[in-house]
Amino acid sequence: MVRNQSETRPAGPRPARPKDVRQGASIGGVGPDEPATLLTVARTAGVSKTTASDALRGSGRVSAETKARVLAAAAALGYVPNGSARHLRRASTGTIGLHVPEVLTRSVYYMAFVFGVVQGAADNDYDVTLITSGRRTPRVDGLVLGDPMADDPLVARLMGAGLPTVTCERFPGAGQADGVVLSQHAETVGALMDHLSASGASRPALIVAGDASDWAAAVHGGFRDWCARHDLEPLVRTVPFDAPADEVRRAARELLALRPEIDALVCGPAGAAAGIGPLLREEGRVPGRDLLLASCVDSQAMQLADPPITSIDLRPREAGVRCAELLFDLLAGRARPGAERVHPIELIVRDSTRRA
Amino acid sequence: MVRNQSETRPAGPRPARPKDVRQGASIGGVGPDEPATLLTVARTAGVSKTTASDALRGSGRVSAETKARVLAAAAALGYVPNGSARHLRRASTGTIGLHVPEVLTRSVYYMAFVFGVVQGAADNDYDVTLITSGRRTPRVDGLVLGDPMADDPLVARLMGAGLPTVTCERFPGAGQADGVVLSQHAETVGALMDHLSASGASRPALIVAGDASDWAAAVHGGFRDWCARHDLEPLVRTVPFDAPADEVRRAARELLALRPEIDALVCGPAGAAAGIGPLLREEGRVPGRDLLLASCVDSQAMQLADPPITSIDLRPREAGVRCAELLFDLLAGRARPGAERVHPIELIVRDSTRRA
DNA sequence: CTGTGATGCCGGAACGTTCCGGCATGCCGG
DNA sequence: CCGGCATGCCGGAACGTTCCGGCATCACAG
Known part of the structure; x- marks a missing residue:
């Protein structure tokens, strides 16, 4: 039922089509409120559109004098390139897709990470779109995946x-x-364990999520390696990656009851360590004295806890910036596939592990 | 020094320009790895590009049978519209610009807000770009400004x-x-004051930032109004909007020393309340018993503090989503300029104000 | 003088979608 | 029969920038 119009149309000249009139937009920026186009800049500078484009982008061959004239015209006109036109021509989008584990999007860590990616993207004139499972994957130039889950x-x-x-x-x-x-999580956990040991701890324990993410596996591995080096059986309690704070607190309470010899507790899940202090106080114990407390993820809650809790500062915002920048390096050919970059993390010692 | 080439070129036919060959891209999607274009979909469905476009967008006049055929072709081809082409034609960008106070971009509140905006944008197929003072303002379809400062x-x-x-x-x-x-900050502060009063507080005080933002002014005004209604002189200490935690803690210490009759302290600056508990303990006082503590901004740190601190949950992430959605309603003509929407906030009562 | 290479400019075509108005067909009323 | 209207399709042109290759001019070497 597809009708081919060329077969049924009577032979003869087709009436001329009226031009699609649009207030000078095809000439570009002639109205007071219309953004200047490249054509406007070119006309103002008295050159062709190609020369204007080349001058602004540093491509082609343009004399210094012509370039200066074009740059001045662009500045005077407040010219901002039309990204849609540019990306259409270049078969690009100017957008990067960002995905973080959806079960944890309320986490302070991931919010900071997202912010860092958005910031890094803006610094490189890229837009960001969030990729979620409920949405058709949009066209993007590249992807940043935060903590990809297996x-x-x-x-x-x-x-x-x-x-x-x-x-x-x-x-x-x-x-x-x-x-x-990537960051040296295992090594930093090892340094944390050394610090706990130097503060007098001899029977440390770890609460950590399962190995569905590289981070959790590294924390777990770092703790196990440290115990092996010190002839200690690793005391580990595993919780789900998205375990709520109550569940982690319950796991801690059970572990401490089962193994009263534990004198230092390292909490993997973000925020968990801050919930252990009150738990200890309920039992008449003093956090930082009767039990050393540390967290594998720093946050404001760790800084403001009583006592402030020794933590590993993962610098999520900076991690986000760094991921975005590596992606732009890949897109620009400044980095090759297979590139790995180390994002520095830091052990922050606070009162929760400063036994005097 | 502008050379007009048409004047110097010898008369005669111009040699035919070789076609710009690009692996079938002008026909669209013929290669196995090339994204399908509208032309691919049209050809597959046996219709014109205009009919294909109209069928996919629900515009124009297309029969139900033709529409179904086009939709099936698009699905089979995994067609994703080229946003750059669409936005170029429509004189739009598909991007919203986001600005938050730069002095506070490390704040947990703003990171959550940014996340919400990004999420709301993605739900509406919009990208996000961050607008900062060090960057030329990009072309965007609209703006979201978080807590605009005067x-x-x-x-x-x-x-x-x-x-x-x-x-x-x-x-x-x-x-x-x-x-x-907007949210009912003044009213919620009033509700908080009522709660404090019901918990036995008779001499409350407030630490708040200056009136450079609407939020701080509303918190301040709500406190003053409550005091006026209860024949109390308002006890207020003002700090800079971006005051670090140490500075807020010092202000609290001075205020409590100056006015020992204060039996409830309300902290405006995010995170500040969590730093008061340890301060009280240093003086042998028990937070939640000797002094009621509350925060005008909830966060994980408030939830995890000891005792957990009564706070106003501003729901920053949802606020971000809501702002994004209002902007899209404005862009789509579903809302008119002057539109105001109320974003619900909630007083969360915790142990820091539950004097028994 | 001729040929070659460098420099600096140029116009046409491309990118993929939307918008606009034209055209063919069928139905109904006068 | 003719005219008007509704339906459903159609092709051309537009959007703003980049890419490509052509052309003119000049300088230098053989």
Whole structure:
């Protein structure tokens, strides 16, 4: 039922079509409120559009004098390039897609990470769009995946999308992204353990999420390695990655009751350590004296706890910036697939582990 | 020194220009890795590009049978519209600009707010770009300004840019944005004061930032109004909007020393209340018993403090989503300039004000 | 003088979608 | 029969920038 119009139309000249009139927009920026276009700049500078474009972008061959004239015209006109036109021509989008584990989007860590990515993108004139499982994957130039989970089907799909991809920490599943920003979690946990030991702890324990993410696996591994080096059986209690604070607190209470010899507790899940202090006080124990307390994720809650809790500052915001920048380096050819960059993290010692 | 090439070129036919060959891209989606274009969908469905476009967008006049055929073709091809082409044609960008007070971008509140805006934007197929003072203002379809400060020149410039603009809280300067998302801060502070009074407090005090933002002014006003209604002289200590935690803690210490009759302290600055508990303990006082403690901004640190601190949950993430959605309503003509929407906030009562 | 290379400019076509108005067909009323 | 209207399709042009290759001029070497 498809009708081919060229077959049924009577032969003869087609009436001329009236021009699509649009208030001078095709000439560009002639009205007081219309953004200047490249054509406006070119006409103002008395050159062709190609020369104007080349002068502004530093491409082609343009004399210094002509370039200065074009730059001056652009500045005087407040010219801002039309990104849509540019990206259409270049088969690009100017946008990066960002994905973080959806079960934890309320986490302070991920909010800071997202902020960092948005900030890093803005610094490179890129826009950001969040990629979620309930949404058709939009066209983007590249991807940043924060803490990719092994059991997340959306992550698997994104990893296989053929787009330049950067992950924060390694993907625990098959294959690695084009770029990885990673931190020395195991080593820093080791340093934390050394510090606890130097503060007199001899029987440390760890509460950590399962190994679905590279980060949790590294924390777990770092603790186990430290115990092996010190001839200690690792005392570990595993909780789900998205366990609520109550569940972590319950796990801590059970662990401490089961093993009263524990004298230092390291909490993996973000925020968990701050909930242990009140628990200890209920039992008449003093956090930082009767039991050393540390967290693998720093936050404002750790800083403001009583006593302030020794933590590993993961600098999530800076991690986000760093991931975005590595992606732009990949997109610009300044980095090659397989690139890995170390994001520095830091052990912050506070009163919760300063036994005097 | 501008050379007009048509004047110097010898008369005669211009050699035919070789076609710009690009692997079938002008036909659209013929290669296995090339995204399908509208032309691909049209050809697959056996219709014109205009009919394909109309069928996918629900515009024009398309029969149900033809529409179904086009939708099926698009689905089979995994067609994703080229946003750059669409936005170029429509003179739009598909991007919203976001600005938050730069002095406080490390604040947990603003990171959550930014996350909410990004999330709300993604739900509406919009990208987000952060607008900062060190960057040329990009082309965007509209603006979201979080807590616009009266003394921020960038905010003044953005408010005057002629773009659809939504603010979270009112702009304390001249003029208002097209849309405002606001919360009943003064009323909720009043409810908090009622609660403190019901818990036995008779001499409350407030630490708050100056009136450079609508939020701080509302908190301050709500406290003053409550005191006026209860024949109390308002006890207020003002700190800078971006005062570090140490400074707020010092202000609290001085105020409590100056006015030992104070039996309830309300902290405006985010996170500040959590730092008062340890301060009280240093003086042998018990927070929640010897002095009631409350915060005008909830966060994880308030939840995890010892004791947990009664706070006003501003729901920053949801506020961000709400601002984004109001902007899209304005852009889509679903809301008119001058629109105001109330974002619900909630008093969360915790142990810090539960004197038994 | 001729040929070559460098410099600096240029116009046309491309990108993928939307918008606009034209055209063909069928139905109904006068 | 003719005219008007509704329905459903259609092609051309537009959007603003980039890419490509052509052309003119000049200087230098053989």
